[in-house]
Amino acid sequence: MNFKRISVLTAAATAGLMIAGTVQAGATFDAVKKKGYVQCGVSTGLPGFSATDDKGNWKGIDVDACRAVAAAMFGDASKVKYTPLNAKERFTALQSGEIDMLPRNTTWTFTRDTSLGLNFAGVNYYDGQGFMVSKKLGVKSAKELSGASVCIQAGTTTELNLADYFRANKMEYKAITYDSSDETVKAFEAGRCDMLTSDQSQLYALRIKLTDPNSAMVLPEVISKEPLGPVVRQGDDEWFNLVRWSLFAQINAEEAGITMKNVDEMLKSADPNIRRILGVEGVKGEFLGVDDKWAYNIVKQVGNYGEMFERNVGEGSALKISRGQNALWNKGGIQYAPPIR
Template sequence: MMTTIRRGLAAVLLLLPVAAAAQTVPPGPTLTAIRAKGVLDCGANTGVAGFGAPDSRGIHQGLDPDICRAITAAIFGDPGRIRFTALTSQTRIPALQSGQVDVVARTFTWTMSREVSAGLQFGPTVFYDGQGFIVHRSANIQRATQLNGGTVCVSAGSTNELNLADWARINNITVQPLVFDQNEDARRAYESNRCDSYSLDASQLAAYRSSLHNPQDHVILPDVISKEPLTIAIRKGDQQWYDIMRWTVYALILAEELGVTQANAEEMLNSGNPDVRRLLGVSGDFGPSLSLDRRWAYNAIRAVGNYGEIFERHIGRNTPIGLERGLNNLWNRGGLLYAPPIR
C-alpha cells in the first residue's frame, strides 16, 4: 500500500514542475508595447566609428547597434525588427524618458545622477573606458598638463565637460572648454585648430583618429582622467524589461566564456555541458521566465555572435581602430567582463 502511495506521489511531483514550467510569464508593459508595434526602437549614435555609425547604405553598424540587435533577436527571433533613431548626447535622455525609444545604446556612461535623478536603469558595462585627449603632433605635447592655458573642445550634454573641469581643478591648471552640441562640430573645430585638444572617451578618440586624413599627424595622450563604464540604458519602472536587457548582454558574455559562437551555436545545441544547454535553451525554462522563447539567447548569439566576436568585428586589433581587449576581456583572461551564471 505504502509503495503504491509513494509511486503516486512521485508521479505527481514529476508532473508539477513540467506543468509550472510550461506557463510563460505574462509580458510586461514594455515588452507588450514592443510586440504590438513589431519593432524595437533603439537610440543610436550619430556617428562614432566602431561603436555606432550609419554605413554607406544608412544601416547602423558597430558594437552598440549589435547589442540592440541581440535584444531584438531575443524578443522576436529576428534581428531585423529594429528601428534606429540617431540621438545626440543632449537628446538621448529625453528620448528615453519620453518613450521615443525603448533602449539607448550609444556610448552612454553609467553615473549616479543619471540613474537616480533621471530615472534611468543601466545594464552591464559593455565597454570599460576613460576620458582622454588628442592633440596635433606638431604641438609637441606629451602630457595633458601641458594644455595649461589652452582650449579644449568637448561635447555638451556628456560627462566629458564635467570631467575636464574636475581634472583641471585637481591639477591646478586652467583650460578653456569650447563646448559644442554635436560631436561632429567639436571634431571640425579641433581639425581647424580652433582648440588645442579634443577631449573624449579614449576609445572614441581612437575611432576618430582612424578616420582622419592623416592619422599620424595626431597623438592620443597617455593621460586618462576618468572612469567611463559605457552601458545601455532603459527607463525605470519595468523590472521584466530590465531583466531582458541585462540578461541578453550577460548571455553574449557567457557565450564567449563557454565557446559558443555565431557559427557553432546550432552545433552546440547538442553539447553535453549543462551551462551551454541552459544558455541555449535546451534545458531549463529561463526564456519563458522572461516571457521570451526558450531559445532567446540562442537567437541573440546566432544574430550577432558572442561579445568577443562583436568586439573584434567592430573595434578589435584587425580593424582600423585596432583596440586591444584590455579591461574588456573576460574575467578569466585578465579583464573585467563577468556574467552571473544561468541556472
C-alpha cells in the same frame, strides 16, 4: 538645427509626460512585443559604436545591443529601428517613450541612474576619458597642457571630468563646447583648440575622421571611469531584465566558447552550462517572457561578446582597439556576467 530638435524633443517629452496615464509594469515590454520591433536610440555617427556603413546599415556594438534584444524577443535581430540622437537629446527621448532603449555610449553615473527615472542595464564597454593632441605641439603628457583650449562635445560627462582633472592638477583651460562630435573634430583640425577630449574609444574613432589621422596622437592619460551601457526607463522590470540578460548572454556565450559558427554544433554539447545557455535544458525563456532559444538566437545572429567586440571596434575594424579592460574576467579584463542557471 539642434536647438530646434531639442525644443521639439523636449516639447514632445513634456507632452508625453502631460498626456500619458499611469505607468504600468511591463508597459514597454508589451508595447515592443505588440509593435514587432525595438526602437533603438543611437548616436548620430560614432564608428565602432553606432554609425551607418556605406550601404546605410547601422553598425557597432551599441547597435548590436539592440539587435541582441530583438533576437531574444523576436528571434530576428533585424527587427530594430534606429533613432539617431545627440548627447543632449538622448535622455529626453528615452524618458518620453520615443525610444525603447538607449545604448548610446552613455556613461553610467549616480545622477543619471537615480534622478532621471532611468536604469542602466549593464556595461557593454568599459571606457575612460583621454586627450587627443596634434603631434606638432610636441606634448607627451596631459600634465603639460595647462592653459590649453579644449574642444568638447556638449552634454557629456566629459565636460565635468575635464573640469575636475584641470582643477585637481591646478591647471587652466578654456573649453569650447560644440553640439556634435563632428564639429569638435572640425574645430580641432582648424586649430581652434589645442586638444580634443572624449572617451578614449571615441578619440580613436574621431581620429579616423581627420584628414591626416597621423597628425594627431592620443595621450596615455586616462582621467576617468566611463562604464558605457544600455539604458532603459524605470518602471518596467520585465523589459529591464530582457535588455540586461541579452548582454549577459553574450558574455556568458564567450566564456563558454559558443560562437556564431559553432552554435549549432554546441546544441548537441554535453556540457550542462552550454546546454543551459542555449536553452536545451534547465532554465526556461519564459522567465524572460521570450522563447527558450533566446540566447541561441542572440549568438547565432549577433555573436558572442568577443565576436561583437572584434567585429566593431577590435581587430576586425578600422579602430583596432585592444580588449584591455573589456576582456573577460578570466582573461585579465573585467567583463563579467552572472551565470545563466
